[in-house]
Amino acid sequence: MSTTEHDDAGSPGTAPLAVEAQNLRIGFTSPRTREHAEIVHGVSFTLEPGKALGIVGESGSGKSLTARSLVGLVGDGSRVEAEKLAVRGSSVLDLSERQWRSRRGRDIGFVLQDALVSLNPMHTAGRAVEEALKLHTRLPKKTRRARALEQLARVGIPDPEIRYPQYPHELSGGLRQRALIASATVQQPPLLIADEPTTALDATVQKQIIELLKELKEAGTALLVISHDLSAIADLADDILVMHQGEQKEYGPADQVLRSPQHSYTKKLLVARPGRVLREHSTEGATHAPATGTSTVVLSAHAVSKSFDGPRKTVRHAVQEASFALRRGTTLGIVGESGSGKSTLARLVLGLESLDAGEVEFLGEPWGTLSSRQRLPRRPRLGFVQQDPLSSFDPRYTVDEVIAQALTAAGIPRGTHRARTEELLEDVGLSGKFGKRRPARLSGGERQRVAIARALATGPEVIIADEAVSALDVSVQAQILDLLARLQAEKGVAYMFISHDLGVIRHISHEVLVMKDGAIVESGPTEQIFASPGHDYTRLLLEATSTSLDHLDADIRHTVEQPSPLPSPSSLITL
Amino acid sequence: MQRTLLQILRRRLIGAVAVLIGAATLGFFAIHLTPGDPVLLLVGQEGAMSDEAREQVAARYGLDQPLVVQFFAYVLQVLTFNLGSSFRSGLPVSQMISERLAPTLELAFAALILAFLIAFLVAVFTANTRGWRKAIGSITELTAASVPSFWIGILLLIVFSFQLGWFPVFGNEGLRSLVLPAVTLAVPVAALLIQVLRKGLEDALDQPFVLAARTRGAHETYVRIAHGLRHALLPAITLGGTIFGGLIGGSVIVESVFNRDGIGRVLLLAIEGRDIPVVVGVLLFAALAFVVVNTIIDIAYVLIDPRLRVPA
Numbered sequence: 091m092s093t094t095e096h097d098d099a100g101s102p103g104t105a106p107l108a109v110e111a112q113n114l115r116i117g118f119t120s121p122r123t124r125e126h127a128e129i130v131h132g133v134s135f136t137l138e139p140g141k142a143l144g145i146v147g148e149s150g151s152g153k154s155l156t157a158r159s160l161v162g163l164v165g166d167g168s169r170v171e172a173e174k175l176a177v178r179g180s181s182v183l184d185l186s187e188r189q190w191r192s193r194r195g196r197d198i199g200f201v202l203q204d205a206l207v208s209l210n211p212m213h214t215a216g217r218a219v220e221e222a223l224k225l226h227t228r229l230p231k232k233t234r235r236a237r238a239l240e241q242l243a244r245v246g247i248p249d250p251e252i253r254y255p256q257y258p259h260e261l262s263g264g265l266r267q268r269a270l271i272a273s274a275t276v277q278q279p280p281l282l283i284a285d286e287p288t289t290a291l292d293a294t295v296q297k298q299i300i301e302l303l304k305e306l307k308e309a310g311t312a313l314l315v316i317s318h319d320l321s322a323i324a325d326l327a328d329d330i331l332v333m334h335q336g337e338q339k340e341y342g343p344a345d346q347v348l349r350s351p352q353h354s355y356t357k358k359l360l361v362a363r364p365g366r367v368l369r370e371h372s373t374e375g376a377t378h379a380p381a382t383g384t385s386t387v388v389l390s391a392h393a394v395s396k397s398f399d400g401p402r403k404t405v406r407h408a409v410q411e412a413s414f415a416l417r418r419g420t421t422l423g424i425v426g427e428s429g430s431g432k433s434t435l436a437r438l439v440l441g442l443e444s445l446d447a448g449e450v451e452f453l454g455e456p457w458g459t460l461s462s463r464q465r466l467p468r469r470p471r472l473g474f475v476q477q478d479p480l481s482s483f484d485p486r487y488t489v490d491e492v493i494a495q496a497l498t499a500a501g502i503p504r505g506t507h508r509a510r511t512e513e514l515l516e517d518v519g520l521s522g523k524f525g526k527r528r529p530a531r532l533s534g535g536e537r538q539r540v541a542i543a544r545a546l547a548t549g550p551e552v553i554i555a556d557e558a559v560s561a562l563d564v565s566v567q568a569q570i571l572d573l574l575a576r577l578q579a580e581k582g583v584a585y586m587f588i589s590h591d592l593g594v595i596r597h598i599s600h601e602v603l604v605m606k607d608g609a610i611v612e613s614g615p616t617e618q619i620f621a622s623p624g625h626d627y628t629r630l631l632l633e634a635t636s637t638s639l640d641h642l643d644a645d646i647r648h649t650v651e652q653p654s655p656l657p658s659p660s661s662l663i664t665l
Numbered sequence: 666m667q668r669t670l671l672q673i674l675r676r677r678l679i680g681a682v683a684v685l686i687g688a689a690t691l692g693f694f695a696i697h698l699t700p701g702d703p704v705l706l707l708v709g710q711e712g713a714m715s716d717e718a719r720e721q722v723a724a725r726y727g728l729d730q731p732l733v734v735q736f737f738a739y740v741l742q743v744l745t746f747n748l749g750s751s752f753r754s755g756l757p758v759s760q761m762i763s764e765r766l767a768p769t770l771e772l773a774f775a776a777l778i779l780a781f782l783i784a785f786l787v788a789v790f791t792a793n794t795r796g797w798r799k800a801i802g803s804i805t806e807l808t809a810a811s812v813p814s815f816w817i818g819i820l821l822l823i824v825f826s827f828q829l830g831w832f833p834v835f836g837n838e839g840l841r842s843l844v845l846p847a848v849t850l851a852v853p854v855a856a857l858l859i860q861v862l863r864k865g866l867e868d869a870l871d872q873p874f875v876l877a878a879r880t881r882g883a884h885e886t887y888v889r890i891a892h893g894l895r896h897a898l899l900p901a902i903t904l905g906g907t908i909f910g911g912l913i914g915g916s917v918i919v920e921s922v923f924n925r926d927g928i929g930r931v932l933l934l935a936i937e938g939r940d941i942p943v944v945v946g947v948l949l950f951a952a953l954a955f956v957v958v959n960t961i962i963d964i965a966y967v968l969i970d971p972r973l974r975v976p977a
Contacts, residue, residue, distance in 0.1 A: 200880035222881040
């Protein structure tokens with residue numbers, strides 16, 4: 091094929107492949123030692139116009155590097171080698187920076203994850219969308235503006251005239267992501283790469299963004315979508331490529347990969363999907379909530395409310411008359427989208443915010459209206475696990491010290507610390523050698539285990555977990571959820587488990603509470619909520635999270651017959 | 666946005682009054698607690714005058730009153746913008762300050778702008794680079810930070826005034842006389858600003874939105890200026906404001922080296938001569954300058970970062 095690029099793109103019949111990669115290898119050379127370390131070991135795929143390829147893998151699998159090699163932004167000291175790496179029929183190996191620049195944003199659009207940080211907070215949405223035009227064309231300002239408005243409308247942003255001069259912080263998560271997509275597609279690039287386009291978004295918004303990407307695909311754009319979550323792209327991708335530690339594990343039509351995965355790693359990814367397993371488990375007849383309704387209530391809220399002063403003398407009702415009861419040894423799942431008030435409810439229960447009205451009772455006595463000094467004696471009985479434990483650890487402390495600090499705070503004699511720490515780390519599946527490490531040197535899953543060990547250190551009756559598994563890869567998520575279930579069975583601890591992820595909530599909860607705009611719109615036993623949601627909002631949430639993958643579950647069960655590399659999450663819940 | 670700006674102005678106006686009263690109080694007592702009899706200084710030579718004459722002078726300037734009475738009288742005066750008269754020259758303090766203010770402000774502004782220009786160039790050119798560009802950045806920063814400013818001043822004078830004769834040796838006539846003192850004053854300031862700007866720029870260049878801009882085809886210089894600089898500007902402006910206050914007060918050395926008239930020299934002579942009204946006057950003026958500069962910074966913040974435009 092000729093090296094003059096744009097000419098032959100539209101010729102009928104011989105339309106070139108949008109992307110062709112053969113044995114793509116990416117590595118980095120250290121500037122000091124001159125040593126070369128290969129990260130991506132030989133990936134091959136093709137992508138046709140109007141089709142979508144999903145690259146799936148966990149963090150560190152090399153999927154993002156693979157995508158970035160198509161825009162020449164792998165990073166300093168990188169080396170990209172391949173037998174063939176072509177975009178729209180012309181090789182992109184050994185392009186100069188200038189040649190790359192002329193392609194980026196014009197031939198190839200790239201949408202990064204999380205528009206909140208991928209849009210410059212100091213530039214308006216309009217300016218971001220216009221940027222590619224400004225860099226690639228000599229269009230006058232007025233034309234650029236018109237094109238940007240047009241593009242904002244095309245990606246489904248209502249009232250583009252209003253949104254154009256607004257800054258990212260003035261837009262909702264969904265609008266921001268749409269604006270980001272608009273900024274990558276304003277030049278109508280024939281190839282669009284999206285790196286985790288839905289990851290930081292609420293479920294209903296995720297669904298909308300997937301729909302938008304689908305429309306772009308149907309309009310003829312070739313789509314390369316990257317995700318750590320198979321279910322997020324199952325509806326979108328025509329082909330799926332599974333990567334693990336830089337290697338291509340599986341590649342084929344989406345249906346085939348999902349229905350009859352050949353590689354054990356793909357199966358592991360499919361099994362690890364939270365939510366799926368529980369359903370499989372409950373259809374076998376085991377009831378999930380042996381304790382509900384019988385054991386004593388350890389934590390309860392009675393019509394608690396909290397509001398904050400908003401801008402311009404408005405009042406934001408973060409939590410309105412919320413009530414619940416958490417029984418010993420059970421899990422109460424709280425689900426809702428961002429801004430629904432679920433984290434504020436957790437902070438109220440923890441006593442980190444004062445109540446405006448209502449009362450929280452803990453271990454049968456008033457709790458929420460007490461002073462922090464009065465709460466002190468019962469404080470060790472209430473544990474807390476956060477989304478990102480790294481920022482809640484002092485980076486200078488070793489794991490042992492992090493846990494010893496919690497023991498000290500609970501007034502446990504110093505002499506017993508060493509034995510107790512070892513015991514706790516063993517409880518959460520970390521052997522003794524982890525005690526000497528510092529948090530920065532742990533993986534995400536290991537950190538979360540340490541955070542759980544710390545929460546357990548004081549012998550709590552209740553642990554409040556706020557998005558405790560949301561930042562983790564799916565297979566690690568499953569491990570942590572298993573761990574929580576095992577600890578509950580062993581120690582009888584109750585969880586108040588907050589998540590935006592319905593799958594996770596369904597996996598772990600005995601009872602579920604659905605929040606929207608500060609109010610509890612629905613609550614009840616998990617299976618009842620999921621089987622027959624009573625509120626429109628719950629139905630909307632459920633609908634948004636269901637994907638074509640759900641229909642495949644039955645098939646998958648048959649394919650995963652050999653013992654999976656992971657302990658099956660469901661086998662532990664019934665302990 | 667206008668609401669936010671009005672809020673800032675209102676808050677600062679209240680702050681300004683409080684700062685002025687505080688500064689007047691501190692200045693007044695600091696001067697009175699230092700040893701030495703102001704009456705003697707007023708008259709000039711010690712012992713050359715009768716007790717009777719001494720008392721007359723003290724009475725005329727109110728120095729015979731109890732300290733508390735003097736203090737309240739002074740605060741009242743300050744609040745009506747009357748700073749009194751110099752003990753030495755008899756001229757109104759406000760007139761002395763305003764006459765000498767222009768050269769100092771000129772110098773401070775010129776130095777600050779120059780420092781920012783140097784810092785912008787060095788930071789944009791060297792942030793996040795390796796090899797020789799990084800070396801240029803480090804060397805510039807280190808040299809500028811470690812060389813004492815009077816030494817730079819003398820060096821500049823020797824080279825550009827005595828040898829080349831490009832710039833006048835001293836005085837404050839015209840723009841040419843401003844160049845060397847401004848450079849002298851700007852160099853150490855630039856060193857600080859380079860550090861802050863470069864750090865800010867490097868942080869900004871690590872942000873995902875910079876990667877996003879690159880994926881749209883942005884080239885390196887564009888990314889640095891359009892996306893990086895504005896983020897790096899906020900901390901640099903904060904620092905610049907503090908420095909500007911310091912430049913006004915700290916122009917003494919440079920004004921001495923280059924023999925320029927200015928507020929620094931007024932202050933120096935006043936302290937030497939224990940000229941209380943002038944010292945306190947300059948002090949008040951410096952405090953006011955800080956308030957004004959910080960107000961400007963607050964406004965600049967809001968103009969630069971749209972996220973701050975929400976009324977608190």
